[in-house]
Amino acid sequence: MELALIKLGGSLITDKDKPYTARPEVMQRLAREINYIRNQNPNLKLIIGNGAGSFGHQSAKKYNTIEGFISPYEKLGFCLVHQDVLDLNLLLAKILLQTGLPVVSLPPLTMAIAKNKKLLESNFSSVENSLAADLIPLVFGDVVLDKAIGGTILSTDTLLAELAKYFLFQNKYKIILINAGDYPGVRDRNGKVISLITKSNYSEVEAALGLSHSVDVTGGMKKKVEEFLAISSLGIDCWIIDGNISDNLVQAVLGKPTSGTLIREF
Numbered sequence: 001m002e003l004a005l006i007k008l009g010g011s012l013i014t015d016k017d018k019p020y021t022a023r024p025e026v027m028q029r030l031a032r033e034i035n036y037i038r039n040q041n042p043n044l045k046l047i048i049g050n051g052a053g054s055f056g057h058q059s060a061k062k063y064n065t066i067e068g069f070i071s072p073y074e075k076l077g078f079c080l081v082h083q084d085v086l087d088l089n090l091l092l093a094k095i096l097l098q099t100g101l102p103v104v105s106l107p108p109l110t111m112a113i114a115k116n117k118k119l120l121e122s123n124f125s126s127v128e129n130s131l132a133a134d135l136i137p138l139v140f141g142d143v144v145l146d147k148a149i150g151g152t153i154l155s156t157d158t159l160l161a162e163l164a165k166y167f168l169f170q171n172k173y174k175i176i177l178i179n180a181g182d183y184p185g186v187r188d189r190n191g192k193v194i195s196l197i198t199k200s201n202y203s204e205v206e207a208a209l210g211l212s213h214s215v216d217v218t219g220g221m222k223k224k225v226e227e228f229l230a231i232s233s234l235g236i237d238c239w240i241i242d243g244n245i246s247d248n249l250v251q252a253v254l255g256k257p258t259s260g261t262l263i264r265e266f
Contacts, residue, residue: 003045003131003173004253005160006034009181010053010141012243013092016182019058020084022091030180030249031099037253038101044253045131045173047163048096048103049139049156051181055088056081056141060153066117068149078151082109082143089140102135108142108154112162116148119158124166139163157227164236175236178252179224180243185261186225197263202229228263238263 008030015021038046052060060066063077089105096103106126113121130137141156160177167173185193189208197205202225209222228238239252241260251257 001043001045001173002041003047003167003175004037005047005049005164005175005177006249006253007156007160007177007179007181008048008050008092009179009243010051010055010057010088010156011182012053012180013050014053014055014088016054016057019054021054022088024091024095026244027092027095028099029246030243031096031101033247033249034096035099035101037250040250040254046136047127047131047139047160048136049141049160050089050092051156052085052141053088056085056153059084065143065151066153068117068146069151075150078143081153082107085140085142089138093138096136096138103138104130104135105138105140106130108139108159109144112144112154112159114144114146114152114154117146117152119154119162120147122162122166124163127163128167155223157224161227161231164231165234168234168236176253177228177231177236177238178249179228179238179240180249180252181240182242182244183221183240184242184259185240186221193259194261197225197229197261198266199229199233200266225263232263232265235265 013023013027059081063074065078065081069075069078093103093105111123127137143151144154146152164175164177168175188194232238239260239262241248241252
């Protein structure tokens, strides 16, 4: 059985340069494409994760939430970041539901605990049970409690990577991970898209990887590539594609990608 973990990047579904500005028309198109994917392959299981975009990253930067909380001001900030990412997720969920997709929102705050900004404990039973019920779990980058510093942020990329590992070790699924963003893939120093990244060529690629030009507290493209390269060693193919191009997501999920960056072990 196949399982596709799809990230709809914050840069894709929001305008990251305009605080709290969603792109509903993009969400609607992506919803139609995901619905088409599901109809083409009814046996395919899906997990969708959305980035925080111009919602969560704004407040997270203001309150420096990724570094923890001590003061009442920082604790309030932690809660405000959670509310911001919930707001964006609610917008996306409504659009996906209107398209006929049986999505159920599952806040990571309720399923993960960190220590010193590293994932310490996780309980993905709600995701697993949702898949078993033929529902589509809808997750997102979120704040999580942290046993050392109070709280921090668990990015969508990290969460999807952990979910990919969790389901891989069950030996039930063939897994693919796809990141659809507002970029054509990973670019080299000359701006050309790198079609393949592996452990053997990463040292050449690394120098070209920069942080996001917009507000992004979770590490930008470099962090994405490192997360995906780490799980590629488990035999999971990871794609970074341009979600602005119609049907690009469809082609990637159905195994016929024509552009973007593939990250794999060899």
